[in-house]
Amino acid sequence: MGEARLAKYWGAACLRQVLLAFGIFLIFVVVFVGLIVLALALPIPQSQRPTVIFGGLMAVIFLLVLGAINWGIISTRRRAYRLDAVFAPYSLTGKAYLWNGRQYHGLVSGRQVDAYFYRGLNLDLYLASHLQTRLSVGPKGRLTQNAARIAVQHLLTVQDSNLQTLEIYTLDEIWSRELLGDPIARSVILRLISHQPGFQFRNMLLQPEAIQLQVNHLNLDDITAEDLLSWVDDLTTLANIAEALPPTINPVESTSLEHRSRTDRSSFTKLIFQTTCGVIILLIAGLIFIFYGVMETLP
Structure with a gap:
């Protein structure tokens, strides 16, 4: 029975993750199409249109990341407040x-x-x-x-x-x-x-x-x-x-x-933090590299 309940829980969690990923994907598709339409409609030189598209995508990514960080901070503080109240009677350091x-x-x-x-x-x-x-x-x-x-x-x-x-x-x-x-x-x-x-x-x-x-x-x-x-x-x-x-x-x-x-487990936390920061830096560097590569190919 325990594993059956757990399978249902995991199934529901996976479904939520899939729906969330699909929602984010749709947002990017809509934003990307909208930026293309906007770039084509604006009275600007052809060479500046990729900049508008790329800049818009970066702005959307920044807003999504900022929103995720804010949501994470709020939920983490709520969890910490709730758990601290549970452990407070035993004088355990949190x-x-x-x-x-x-x-x-x-x-x-x-x-x-x-x-x-x-x-x-x-x-x-x-x-x-x-x-x-x-x-x-x-x-x-x-x-x-x-x-x-x-x-x-x-x-x-x-x-x-x-x-x-x-x-x-x-x-x-x-x-x-x-x-x-x-x-x-x-x-x-x-x-x-x-x-x-x-x-x-x-x-x-x-x-x-x-x-x-x-x-x-x-x-x-x-x-x-x-x-x-x-x-x-x-x-x-x-x-x-x-x-x-x-x-x-x-x-x-x-x-x-x-x-x-x-x-x-502090050493494990430091390793995860360093790895995450490294991945983010690599992603940003990759986006910048791709952007400049695209710009150099334009006439």
Whole structure:
């Protein structure tokens, strides 16, 4: 059911993107034709007509970009204001993440909490722990299977009827069965993963140094401080139970990428910003080059 809802969500999102792209394309076609008609109608020398067309197109592009930037700033500020209100009771430090995302860092009940909101609206919520193994839990389907393959985990077969709707992958079967055998841990996992309202798609990863809850396709207006408190409390309860179990027989360490993804994604933001600026500069340079090339071919 989770993947079916997600497929509908993605389908609707793709349709919106297609309609938006088609609308922008129509605007450019209408503007281009209008500029040609205007250039031909104006009492100006023939050599100046391409300048009118090119200048008009550049003006339209500038206005569209300016409008997109203004819309992005307004929506980003609205999202930041809304999310800051949710995280304010926990004294977590908030700052920008990527172009329109938000990140929060701080201590809750003595444990480091790191949260990242990004386009979707998607949430990666991390709670620091002392774990040295991997266990992933999610709704049955290809998304959970693919995530487990990346971490080279193995499917864990369970007999509990309450867990039949979930797929569980692990590196240490014995340790994982002990964790799932705890009734409180089992109820926490079911509460976090099984209840997925709307188009939400959730999965949870126990990994070295942290427990991660991924919540995809959140509704911004539905997120409350109570939701956050419930998630953090459940993750804390699960971490306490997991850390009290006997150590795993095959301990693993967190990779540098995992550690950076959890504690500091600023380097990723800088890379995306630099790449975007580079692409924009290349596009502008290309347009200028094409313009002068066309002008030189005119008599």
